[in-house]
Amino acid sequence: MKIVKKITLVLTTILLSACSVEDPYETGPTQSQQQEQAAQDKENAQSVTFTVTIKDATGVIVKNATLNISGTTYTSDDLGRVPLPDLPQGNYTISVNKPGFQSYLTTLQIDDETESFDLNIESKPSQSVSLFFAGDTMFGRRYMDQSLITMGNFLPDVEDALIRASSAAENAIALTQHVKPLVQSADFASVNLETPILSIPVSVHPTKEFAFFSLPETLQGLTEIGVDYVALGNNHVYDYLQNGLDDTLKYVTEAGLLHSGAGNNDSEAFAPLITTVNGLTVGIISATSITGEDNPIDYIASGQKGGAADLTDTASVISAMESTIAQSDYAVAQLHGGDEYSYAPTRYISNRFDVLGAESPDLMIAHHPHVAQGFGLINGTPALLGLGNFVFEQNRIETLLGVAVIVEVDPSLEPKTKSARAYPIYLEDYQPKLVTGFLSDYLIRRLGEFSDSNVAVIPKQGFAEVLFAQTVSPTASPPVQVTLPAGQHIVDLRAYAPSDAFLTSIQSSESVDMRMGRDLMLFGDFEDWDNDDEFGEVSRWENDSDNITPCLTGAYRGRQGMCLVRTQFDNRPLRMPFKHTIRTMPITPGDSTLLAYHDMSLYGYSKGENAGALSAEMSILTSEDNLVFSEQTLQIKAEGNYDWQTFEHSFSLPEDSNVIGPENLPARAVKLTFLHSPPADGEATLMLDDIALISWQKDIILTDGAWAQNTMHGMDFLQVNSQKDVTISLTFSSFQ
Missing domain, CATH: 2.60.120 (Jelly Rolls)
Incomplete structure (x- = not known):
């Protein structure tokens, strides 16, 4: 076993020193920083050359297939080969296309260990159609002003914002560029547009806690990547009341986007979108179970009022489903509902799945919880139980990984959809990207865990193969x-x-007593798994200082760790906060999100080269409002020289009977900051890697x-x- 030593942690009160003797940066790069720079320079000077051989599912060579990587298109030769010369190390999305075959898209890390490999593509019947579905999408609020929690009757204009009114189209197109190859690989693409589209906000909902809007120009962030349809049956389409709904319908239509799920009355809202995709008639309804009934003005359409289609109106939603089935070859129901931040369908949305599943549509899809969920088969209908976010700007760590799904439709089969491909979507600083490696596998394994037993979820490179009504033994x-x-x-x-x-x-x-646990931190490996043009960045930790950097020389496992480098000439600790509040996970599956796992452990690896003491500030908080239950400093490791060692600290959140604040909130979250104290003398290097905050969830009998x-x-x-x-x-x- 690789563990060298178990480190005992001692709790102390937080001591903050404001006295600084000398600016440590004046001493110049330390020896370890110079060594790291040499390692970086060596890696940057290296390129990778390899060959991809394209074959069909039976292993037969496929010639004249097109392969696109990094904006360059190649064609496979008579032996199916595509030589790829002199690629810099990094994460790449590769797409392969050939008439008569399904589009193939994968994201993988290419480094000095990459060898030539085969890509197998599946044949595609002439009548087959591929449909893309992604989750919650908007271009407002923190995209326009990172300080915003909700939006009002004003137009934000912040200099460093990701989206500004003066360049909204350009900004939105840049925002979605890294998922463009995925969206364009399908014949038809749908997202849940969870925002009104307004040019001038003047009619914000007077009592709604969270209201959004997006500028009309930002719709180009969808049309430019190939989105065809937007679902409007959600709890935000009426955030700016009837004026906002009128503008939304106008601008969405002008952008060339098809839509359903909202209208000026309930008949319009429940009306399905009927369109033809490569000869297949597709029908889509969209409705929400979040009605706003507790507000003086609700969010749903009625006889004389506009809004979203009401998923709680059982008779109307069944009628809409029946109408869609009658008018289409392939009927889709999009359900917007469930408990926010749940990891599997909760009681009410499960009921809605059952109600609509009894009508035997061809596909059911859910969104709203902002967390990716699994896959199901409900009365024989394939179901995407929760897509999570696609283009969204939430800070909660559990919302940073969504899933986009391409379903294959063959109208000659029954059911018409037997398989799909699920692609993890990582929102890095609010920008959607494709991922590979651990981050992709982490989400896919969780999706498989919370999928129905008659659905197989099989991890691949940067995606999962999903097989409905099938079981596959590992x-x-x-x-x-x-x-x-x-x-x-x-x-x-x-x-x-x-x-x-x-x-x-x-x-x-x-x-023995045993139990299994899940890491809730996700980003403690300090690796870079996304498909942008920058390789090696770490964005979930506060590491703006030149003395806190991802480092090749500080990796326990994988490509890189994190190095905290300093001298004795500053008596303040070097601080590295984790950017996010880490919320505990609700007990899953469950009827709601009220009950949560309480037992946790902080775990990781450290190495010291004349290092100062390693400690961590830990706060236990409420999930909302960041109300503090306790604050403590964990003394993790004394100063000195030592090889890689584990550290751990186990604790439990306070019982739910202990509540604070006017809303009587229980403890549900943890905040962490790591500290590197000054050494006794000289240069100090502390290396950290593979840190996890473990939630203990399953007893082993x-x-x-x-x-x-x-x-x-x-x-x-x-x-x-x-x-x-x-x-x-x-x-x-x-x-x-």
Whole structure:
């Protein structure tokens, strides 16, 4: 086992020193910084040359296929080969197209270990159509002013904003550029447009807590990448009342976008969009269960009032579904509802799935929770249970990974959709990007965990293959042995298997207590997995200082870690906050999000070269309003020289009976800042890597010393508590 030493943590009160002796930057680069710069220069001077061979699903060579990478298009030769010379190291999205085949798109990391490889593309029947669906989308609020929580009757104009009124079209096009290859790979593309479209905001809803609008020019951020349709049946389309709805319908239509789900009365709102895609008639209804009934002015359409289609109106939504089925070859229902920040459908949205599923549409889709959920099969209808965000600007860490899905439609089959491809969407500083590696696998394994048992979710490079009404058994790898002394230990499962694998079997030599945990931090590996043009950036940590940088020389695993470099000539600690409040996860599956997991552990790896003391400030907060339950400083590691060692601190959130604030809120969140104190003398380098905030979620019950579960999950940690020395055998599985 790689763990070198378990570090005991001691709680102390926070001590902040404001006295500075000397600016440490005046001393110039330290020796470790010079070594890191040399490593960076060496990597930047390297390029990668390899060959992609394109084959069909049976392994037959495919010639004259087009391959696009980094804006350059190549054609496969008579042997299916595409030589790719002199590529800088980085993350790349590769798309492959050929008539008679499904479009293929993958994102992968190319480095000095990349070797030539094959890409297998699937044949596509002539009558087959591909449909793209993505989640919550808007171009307002923090895109225009990062300080905004809601919007009013004014037009923000902030100099450094991602979107400004004077350049809104250009800004929106730049914002969506990295997902353009994905959207354009489908025959038809849909998003949930969760915003009114206004040029001048004058009629904001008087009592709504959160109101948004986006400028008409920003719709080019959708049309330029190939979006064809927007769902309007959501709880924000009426944020600016009837004036805003009128403008929205006008500007969306002028932009050439098809739509359904909202109108000037309930008949218009429930009317399906009927369109033809490559000879296939597609019908789409869109409706929301968030009606605003607690407000004097609700959000839904009625006989003489505009708004969104009302998903709670069972008779009307069934009638709309029946009408859509009657008018189309392929009927789609988009449901906007469920509990925000839930990881699986909760009680009411599950009921709506059942109600509409009884009508046997061809596909059902849900959005609103802002968190990507799994996949289902409801009364034989494939269901995308929750898409999460697509173009959105929330700060909550659980909203940063959405999913976009391309479903394959073959009208000659029953059901017409048997498979789909799911692409994780990472909102890095509010900009949607495709991802690969751990970040992609992390989300895909979680989606598989919370999908129905009759749906197979199979991780690939930067996407998942989703097979409805099918089960696929994973392949087990040879078991690994881990020996632990008596006591309580955390086993980092990431050390023993690739990120697309998952623990499926445990055997223990002794009677032990075990439970599995999930990392809620996501970004403690300090790696760069997204497909933008910058390679190696780390954006979820405050590392603006030249002395806190991602470093090749400071990696415990993977490509890079984080280096905190300093001298003794400043008696203030070097501070590295994690940007986000990390909220605990609601117990999932569950009827609501009210109950949550409480037991947690901070875990990670550190290495010191004449390092100062390592500590962490930890605050326990409410999920909303950031009300503080407690603040403490964890003394993690004393100063000195040491090789890579683990550190851990286990704790529990206060019981739910302990509440604070006028709304009686329980503890639901954690804030973290790491500190590197000055050394006794000289230059100090502290390296951190693979940090996690673990939520303990699943007890492991051994039967005759063994446990087995052959389904995918997203838990990467095992806690073992034994009265004796124990050897455990771990078996991991993956889809080959």
